[in-house]
Structures are given as structure tokens and as C-alpha cells.
Amino acid sequence: MIKLDHVTKAYNNSHVKALDDVCLEINEGEFVFIVGDSGAGKSTIFKLLTKELEPSEGEIYIAGQPLSKVRHRRVPALRRQIGVVFQDFRLLEDRNVYDNIAFAQRAISVPASQIKKNVTEMLTLCGISEKYRFLPKQLSGGEQQRVAVARALVNQPKILLADEPTGNLDAENARAIMDLLERINERGTTVVVVTHNQEVVRSMKKRVINIKKGVIVNDIPEGGRLA
Amino acid sequence: MKTGTSFFYCLGQGFKGIKRNRLFFVASAATIAACIFMIGLFFAVVYNLNHMLKEAEQSICVTIFFDEELSESEIQKIGGDIANWSEVSRVEYTSATEAWEKFKEEYFANNPELADGFADDNPLANSASYDIFLKDISTQRSVVARLETTEGIRQVNRSEITADVLSDVGRIVGIVSIVLIGVLLAVSIFLITNTIITGITVRKEEIKIMKYVGATDFFVKSPFVFEGIITGLIGAIIPLVVLFFIYRWAMNFMVTEFSMITGTLSVLPLWDVFSILIPGALLIGAGIGFIGSIIATGKHIKV
Numbered sequence: 001m002i003k004l005d006h007v008t009k010a011y012n013n014s015h016v017k018a019l020d021d022v023c024l025e026i027n028e029g030e031f032v033f034i035v036g037d038s039g040a041g042k043s044t045i046f047k048l049l050t051k052e053l054e055p056s057e058g059e060i061y062i063a064g065q066p067l068s069k070v071r072h073r074r075v076p077a078l079r080r081q082i083g084v085v086f087q088d089f090r091l092l093e094d095r096n097v098y099d100n101i102a103f104a105q106r107a108i109s110v111p112a113s114q115i116k117k118n119v120t121e122m123l124t125l126c127g128i129s130e131k132y133r134f135l136p137k138q139l140s141g142g143e144q145q146r147v148a149v150a151r152a153l154v155n156q157p158k159i160l161l162a163d164e165p166t167g168n169l170d171a172e173n174a175r176a177i178m179d180l181l182e183r184i185n186e187r188g189t190t191v192v193v194v195t196h197n198q199e200v201v202r203s204m205k206k207r208v209i210n211i212k213k214g215v216i217v218n219d220i221p222e223g224g225r226l227a
Numbered sequence: 228m229k230t231g232t233s234f235f236y237c238l239g240q241g242f243k244g245i246k247r248n249r250l251f252f253v254a255s256a257a258t259i260a261a262c263i264f265m266i267g268l269f270f271a272v273v274y275n276l277n278h279m280l281k282e283a284e285q286s287i288c289v290t291i292f293f294d295e296e297l298s299e300s301e302i303q304k305i306g307g308d309i310a311n312w313s314e315v316s317r318v319e320y321t322s323a324t325e326a327w328e329k330f331k332e333e334y335f336a337n338n339p340e341l342a343d344g345f346a347d348d349n350p351l352a353n354s355a356s357y358d359i360f361l362k363d364i365s366t367q368r369s370v371v372a373r374l375e376t377t378e379g380i381r382q383v384n385r386s387e388i389t390a391d392v393l394s395d396v397g398r399i400v401g402i403v404s405i406v407l408i409g410v411l412l413a414v415s416i417f418l419i420t421n422t423i424i425t426g427i428t429v430r431k432e433e434i435k436i437m438k439y440v441g442a443t444d445f446f447v448k449s450p451f452v453f454e455g456i457i458t459g460l461i462g463a464i465i466p467l468v469v470l471f472f473i474y475r476w477a478m479n480f481m482v483t484e485f486s487m488i489t490g491t492l493s494v495l496p497l498w499d500v501f502s503i504l505i506p507g508a509l510l511i512g513a514g515i516g517f518i519g520s521i522i523a524t525g526k527h528i529k530v
Contacts, residue, residue, distance in 0.1 A: 050439065073444070080441035092433055094247075103433075107442035109233045155440055 001159060001190045002026040002049065007058035009044050009214075018044040020214040021058070026192060028158070031185040031222075033201045034194045036211035042194040045211075046163050049192075050082060051075050063158060080108060083152030083160045083189075087167035089144040091136040097123070097147050098132040104151045122150040126180060142173030149180060153189070160184060162193045166200055174200055233446060241453025248426050252458055255422035259462025259515055262415040263508050266408050267470045270507070271500050273404045278495050280397050284364040288319075291374055292382040295353045305379050306357045312373075314366040319358040326354045353381075412515065419458060419519030423451050427527045434528060448524040452517065459516025463508040467501075474500060 004024040010017045019041045026032050036042050047053040048060055051067055060067045062081060070078050091100050101122055105115040123129040126146040136144055145165060152160055162181065166174035178193075178200055185191040195201065201208055208220045245252045291309075293302050303320070310318045321329070327349045359374075361367055367385060374383045427434065437447050474497060481494050 076441040076443045078441075079439060084439045090432060090436060092436070103436065104440040106236055107437045107440045107446055109236075109446070151436075151440070 001028040001030070001063060002192070003061040004045070004048075005059045005061070007048065007055045007060060009041075009048065009053065010056045017056075017214050019048075019055075022211075022214070022216055024209065024216065024219075026190060028190055029185070029188055031182065031191045031204075031206045032193070033204070033206055033208045034192060034211060035196060035198070035201055035208055037196060039213075040211045041214040042196075042211060043163065044214075046084075046161055046194055049159075049161060050079060050084065076108075080155055081158045083155065083157035085145070085148050085152045085160065085162040085165050087164035089136070089141075089148045089168070091144055091147055091151075093136055096133050096135055097128060097139070100136070100147055101151045101154050104154050108155060110155075118154050119150075122154045125153070125183075126150040140173070141169050142176055145169060145173070145177050146180065149177070149184070153184060157189065159190045159192065162191070162195075164195055164197075165193060166195065166197055171199070175203070178204060234449075237446065237449040238453050240450035241457055244426055244430070244450055244454040245457060248422070248429060251422045251425050252454075255419050256458050256462040256465070258418045259415050259459055259512060260465040262411040262515075263463050263512055264466035264469060265411050266511065267466055267504055267508055268473075269404050269408060270504060271470065271474055273400055274500055274503070275495050276400055277397065278493075282493065285316075285360065287364060287367075288358040288360045289367065289371055289374065290384040291357050291359065291380050292353070292384075293355060294379050294381050297379050299355070301379065302355050302357075305377065309357065309359060309374070309377075312370070314361055314363070314370050316360045316362045318360070321356050321358070323349055323352050323355045326356065327351045412511070415462075415515045416519045416522070419455055419515055420523045422458070423455055423520045423523035424527055426451060426454060427523060448528055451524050451528075452520045455516035455520030455523075456513050457516070459512035459514070459519075460509060461512075462515070463512025467505060467508050470504065471497075471501065 002025070004022050007019055007022045007024075008017055009019040022041075022045075034042050034045060044053065048055055048067075049062065051070065054068075062078065065078075067078070092103065095103065098119055101119045102115050105118060110118070119132075120129070123132055126149055128143060128146045128150065131139060131143060136147070139147065145168075149160075149162075149165075152162075160181070165177055165181070169177060174197065181191050181193065182204070205222065207222045208218075209216055210218045210220070293305070297305075299322070306318055306320055309315060330351060359370070361370060371383055371385050374380055434447055478494050478497065
């Protein structure tokens with residue numbers, strides 16, 4: 001589903017490589033953690049996958065499609081295959097839960113009748129159907145992240161990328177969010193979680209890719225033992 | 228994909244954007260209104276001035292007199308040739324008899340018996356003339372030069388100072404108004420660009436989310452373009468209404484207070500000016516909004 005083939009990324013004004021000759025393959029339906037300290041290159045991978053950045057060298061494939069061949073006007077179509085969740089939720093404060101989720105559907109011109117059906121389904125899946133009229137500020141951090149997950153999933157992407165999804169949550173809410181991501185993965189969505197929360201990673205027993213200074217230092221398969 | 232649904236959704240977002248940034252909307256609509264008011268005012272004045280100049284131009288002519296030995300038919304032939312010159316709009320012939328009749332009416336109206344002494348001897352026998360009216364008053368100098376070298380013409384009378392002044396006034400008014408309107412347009416575009424940039428900054432987060440969920444360029448940028456066009460149109464309607472009342476008042480004022488002038492120079496009717504001003508102002512308003520928002524979104528939204 002995702003393949004990085006000898007990918008290197010150096011930023012314009014720096015000789016330091018954010019990623020250095022990274023080779024990585026994530027299969028369809030996998031649940032993968034990408035871990036590492038700040039500046040290790042995790043966010044660079046995230047931005048390369050959404051084509052916010054271009055690699056300096058190498059090639060990235062999403063569902064077999066080389067991203068270097070994706071033209072600017074086809075980028076929205078690429079991004080519709082990828083749902084994204086952020087540490088800081090990034091919800092629209094002036095809209096209620098329903099409209100925050102529906103917004104993602106409107107942005108890709110889904111008909112109104114279909115939006116209602118899809119949003120209702122996501123509200124139920126993410127356990128926030130009772131709060132669909134609430135504004136983000138009326139929700140707890142955990143609930144806000146559920147809304148963000150629902151918004152990322154409502155367009156039915158093949159891949160879900162979560163950048164530090166538990167970073168702003170307490171242990172209980174973090175666990176609940178990881179359970180939700182696991183359920184989503186069981187439905188067939190490939191889930192990639194970028195995090196430095198070792199506790200969450202250990203508890204999940206999923207595949208873990210460890211990055212240090214732009215290089216993959218180890219790739220532990222599902223059920224493997226973490227150092 | 229429903230293109231129509233997208234269009235109306237984006238249009239609706241344009242209105243919502245205006246509602247959200249009410250203060251900026253008021254500021255930029257007011258600026259556009261002020262600029263279009265100035266443009267409209269200039270247009271109304273310049274259009275009327277041009278109309279008056281044209282009227283004045285049409286009343287100015289070059290008069291030519293012919294050599295004494297020329298017969299009536301020879302004079303008419305020369306007149307006919309001149310009428311075909313490209314610079315000439317029309318010619319009016321006055322025969323010697325008509326000239327004497329006119330003279331009598333003007334100077335002997337109260338003492339017709341004084342003119343009777345010339346009954347059989349027209350004192351203006353050699354005064355057959357042609358009044359030559361030009362299409363463009365600025366060509367008078369060259370036409371006069373050509374007439375002076377034309378065989379059979381004895382004398383050329385012209386009012387060169389008036390012609391030059393009218394021609395120069397027309398040119399200066401045209402240049403000044405083009406420059407001023409250009410500056411006002413540039414200021415309007417600059418201001419609407421800044422307003423849209425502010426709107427983009429306020430909705431930065433929303434734009435990022437749209438980008439991540441796979442919204443197209445059109446979907447992300449069009450609400451701002453609609454916002455710009457709506458602002459521009461509203462900024463155009465306000466001065467049109469104000470100008471309508473001002474123009475109507477000015478027309479009445481001119482007629483009642485300056486009846487001496489309006490007897491010779493007429494002000495254009497309301498509809499003559501507004502049939503151009505209404506579509507023109509709306510087009511300029513929408514154009515300012517469109518160009519401003521295209522510049523702003525092009526610079527500040529990278530999908």
C-alpha cells in the first residue's frame with residue numbers, strides 16, 4: 001500500500017538530511033507505528049506521503065502509484081486516499097461536530113443526501129453520535145480527537161495517517177483512541193501512527209518502525225519484542 | 228461529483244466569508260464604492276464635456292471664398308470636390324444672392340428702403356462661399372493649408388484659436404481621466420487583495436483541512452473569488468445609486484441656474500449616461516473583486 005524506495009529528503013537551506021536513503025514497505029491492511037525522537041524524520045515521512053513535500057531522491061508509491069508522476073491537479077485525488085489525524089485535532093471551532101465531519105465530504109462535493117448517511121455512520125463508529133450538535137470547545141480532548149478521526153475516515157480513505165494522535169490526551173483517552181484506530185484497521189484501512197509515546201506502542205503489539213536522524217534503525221514486526 | 232452543488236456551496240461559502248469578516252468587507256466595499264464613485268463622476272463629467280466639445284466642434288467651420296472670375300458651376304464643382312475629402316463631415320453653400328439676402332435681413336431689417344438702392348447691383352456679387360465642417364477639429368490646420376493651395380479659392384476664413392483650444396482641452400481631459408481612473412483602479416485592486424488575504428489568514432486552518440481531505444483548487448479558492456466579486460458588485464451598486472441622484476439634481480440645477488449656457492451647450496440625458504455607467508460600474512466592480520481575489524489566492528493558497 002505504501003512504499004518508500006531509497007527516499008532521501010534534504011531541506012533547501014540545510015546539509016542535514018531529514019531522511020537518508022529510507023526504504024520501507026507497508027502492506028494493505030497493516031497497522032504500523034513510526035516512532036522516533038523529535039527531529040528524527042517522522043513528520044517528514046508524513047508530509048512526503050501527502051505530497052506536501054517532494055523527496056530529494058528516491059520514489060514513493062501509494063497503492064502502486066509513483067508520487068513523482070502525480071501531477072499538481074491530481075494531488076487532491078491522491079489525498080482522498082489518505083485520511084489524516086493530528087495531535088492538535090484541528091477542528092473548525094465555529095462549527096459543530098456534525099458540520100466538522102460533513103465539511104470533509106462537502107470539500108469533495110459529495111451530494112447532501114449521501115453526506116447525512118456517511119456522517120451518521122462515522123458518528124456511530126467513533127462513539128460520538130450523541131454529541132453531534134456540540135461545538136469542539138464543549139468536548140473533552142478525547143472526544144475532539146474522535147471527531148478528528150471521524151472526519152479523516154468519512155471520505156473512506158485506504159490509508160489513515162495519525163500524527164501523534166494521543167499527544168494531547170491523558171492515558172485513558174489515549175487508550176480509547178488507540179482502540180478506535182484498531183477497530184478502523186480491522187475494517188480494512190491501513191493505519192500508520194507517528195508517535196513517540198512508547199507506552200502506547202508497547203501496549204498495542206503492532207509493527208514498529210524506529211527512525212533516528214533520518215534513518216530506519218529497526219523494523220519490529222507485529223507481536224515482536226520492543227527494546 | 229456534482230458541479231452545480233459545488234458551485235452553490237462555494238457561492239454560499241463566499242457569502243459566509245463576507246459575514247465572518249464583516250468589518251473587512253465593509254472597509255473594502257466602501258473603498259471600492261469610493262473609487263467607483265470617483266470613476267463614475269469622472270465618466271459623467273468627461274462624457275458630458277466630450278458631448279459639449281463635439282457640439283462646439285460641429286458649430287465651428289472653415290469658410291472659403293472664390294476668385295471673382297469663377298462661374299457658379301465652377302464654384303459648385305470645387306465645393307463638391309471638397310465635400311469628398313476624408314476630413315470633411317459636410318459643406319454648406321451660400322450663393323452671392325443668398326449672402327446678400329442674409330445681409331439685408333441682418334442689417335437693413337428696420338430700414339428696407341436703404342437696401343432698395345442695390346436692387347439691381349448685388350454688392351456681395353463675389354461673396355459666394357462654402358462653410359466646411361470637419362469631422363475632427365484637430366485636422367483644421369492641415370485642411371486650411373490644403374484649401375489655401377487649391378486653385379480658384381481666394382480667401383480662407385478660420386477660427387484657429389478656438390479649434391486648437393477645443394482640441395487641446397479634449398485631449399488633456401482624456402489623458403487626465405485615464406491616468407486618474409487607472410490609479411483608482413490600482414488602489415481598489417490593492418485593497419481588495421489585502422481584504423481577501425486577511426480572509427485567507429483568518430481561515431488558514433479551514434484551508435489546511437480542505438487540502439488534507441482532497442479538496443480541489445476550485446473548491447478551496449472559489450469562495451474567496453466569489454467573496455471578492457460580491458464585494459466588488461456591492462461596492463459598485465452603492466455609488467451608482469448615489470450618482471443617479473447627484474446627476475439628476477445636477478441636470479435640474481444646470482437647467483434652472485445656467486439656462487444661458489444650456490441654451491447653447493446641452494447636458495446629456497440621464498439614461499444616456501447611465502446606460503453606459505451601470506454595466507460599466509458593475510463590470511469594473513466585479514472585475515476589481517475578481518482580479519484582487521485571484522492575486523490573493525494565487526499568492527497565498529497553495530493546494
